[in-house]
Amino acid sequence: MTQKVDCPCGETVRGESDDELVGNVEQHIQDKHPDMVGSMSREQILGMAQTE
Secondary structure, X not given: XXXXXXXXXXXXXXXXXXXXHHHHHHHHHHHHOHXXXXXXXXXXXXXXXXXX
16 A cells, blocks of 8 residues: 655655655655754654555
């Protein structure tokens, strides 16, 4: 089951599992929002997730 997080910057980050989604969101933050690296916990990321 695919999950997604809609970033306020307009990009949507997806993952097939919790681990993949968290990793993809963390990579997106590192690539696009380096000032936010380390600011979101796994629980916060998963709390923002929506099932597609």
